[in-house]
Amino acid sequence: MENQLIVEEMCLSYYRHEGWKGYHSEGGILRTLFAYLFFDILFVYVPNVFQTAFQTCPLDLHTDAFYPARASQINHRLVEIANGGGEKILREVYEREHERQTCVVGLNWDFEIEDLVELVSCFDRAALAAVCKVMSEDYRARGGGVPDLVLWRTAGDEAQTNRDDIINNNIDRKGEVMFAEVKSANDRLSDTQRLWIHVLTGAGVRVALCNAVAREVRTLL
Structure with a gap:
């Protein structure tokens, strides 16, 4: 396990040298973003x-009943996110809840709020909404398999943002986001990892498969 962590940190260092910011968080950062963006919906009144x-989440969060019971509120929030409201929602929840470190499922207060806001600002809005929709539909199954590294870089960073964003009029995005799955020699993707890669690439998010061999990082995707 220790060797695997060293490999992942090596890959993170490689990307930082390429102009990216990021975390080795696996699913932690997506669960944290979901908790921020759906904080009020997690605690909306639903019978029983x-x-x-003292609950940190509703009893039905890890069942297939969660989404249907709140479909109206969830779909409204997804539209807000797709329209660029994510950064505002993050800041509002942070300012209201951070001082008392409210316990909410998936929310890790150790992530810097400015990093989270910058990450959301770099996300394609529709892609972030699509990821949140998948999590709201099947939170339990989506808890594992998220790529090891989450990476982002702003348009002002030395590495330039993809020019296709401008061509496609995606001018509201302030940068780009990429996920990276780290594999050492003879390691293979699990079914849950393949599912997340499918979700992310289907939403237009870049995913890299990194093969770290003898202190060298090779990006395969």
Whole structure:
């Protein structure tokens, strides 16, 4: 396990030298973003899903009943995110809840809020909404398999943003986002990892498969 972590940190260092910012977080950063963006919806009143005042999530979050019971609120929030409201929602939740470090499923307060806001600003809005929709539909199954590294770079970074974004009028995005799955020798993708790669690439998000061999990083995708 220690060797694997060293490999992932090596790949993260490689991308940082290429002008990217990022975390080795696996699914942690997506769960944190989901908790921020759907904070109020997680705690909206639905009969019988809260039995104590100490729950960090509704009882049905890890079932297929979560999305249908809140379809109206979730779909409205997805439209907000697709229209660029994600950064505002993040800041509002942070300012309201950070001081008391409210316990919410998936939310890791250790992530810097400015990093999260910058990450959301670099995300294609429709892609971020698509990722959130998948998580709201099947939170339990989507808890694993997220690529090891989440990376982003702003349009002002030394590495330039893809010119296709400008051509496609995606001018509201302030940079670009990429996920990277790190594999050492003889390591293979699991079914859950393949599912997440399919979700991300289907939403137009770049995914790299990195093969780290003898202190060398080879990007295969």
